[in-house]
Amino acid sequence: MHFIGRGAEAILYKKNSYLVKKRVSKGYRIKELDEKLRRKRTLNEVNLMVKARRNGITVPAIVEKDMEEYKITMEFIEGKILKDFLEKFDKKKREDVCHKIGKNITKLHSSGIMHGDLTTSNIILNNGELYIVDFGLGKNSKKIEDFAVDLNLIKRALIAKHNKIWKLVFKKILENYTLKEKEKVIERMEKIEKRGRYA
Secondary structure (H helix, E strand, C coil), X not given: CEEEEECCCEXXXXXXXXEEEEECCCCCCCHHHHHHHHHHHHHHHHHHHHHHHHCCCCCCCEEEEECCCCEEEEECCCCEEHXXXXXXXXXXHHHHXXXXXXXXXXXXXXXXXXXXXXXXXXXXXXXXXXXXXXXXXXXXXXXXHHHHHHHHHHHHHHHHHCCCCHHHHHHHHHHXXXXXXXXXXXXXXXXXXXXXXXX
16 A cells, blocks of 8 residues: 555555545544544545435545444545646636536535535546545535535635635636525625634
């Protein structure tokens, strides 16, 4: 297995043509609680990815889940991590990517899924398809508040990583975000921004 990286909760490996995500133990947690949390979060991530794929959202296919080892084996997506390429695209390609981001977020939310970590680091472009990855902080939800948090996250990520183009990019994403409750979600997102500003 080839080590790829380490996140807050998991280690990522590449094994042949697959990605293996293994949730690691946290020494500061009581052993029983730690195991319960890792099992719950692993199962939750698998279920969300299966649900997303079933609803037409391009996510890696799950190959295997190992609840004893807190591991998920999934399709390894070759491609460009959006964080590294968004500013390098020409105007037409960037608009096409934003169109797809907006449509995919719409599909997520209309399927009752909050991603929980929507950033350009968790979007991969592969042969014209956008893959959304890392559902580790996601959950099933129909709440306007949760959808607004997702939009606020992608906006903050754009401001932080793509400051020169974020306004145009976010505007184009919102144009293609067509959830029935869109206006309510945007209104709530603006309230969340104000809460953060004055906290």
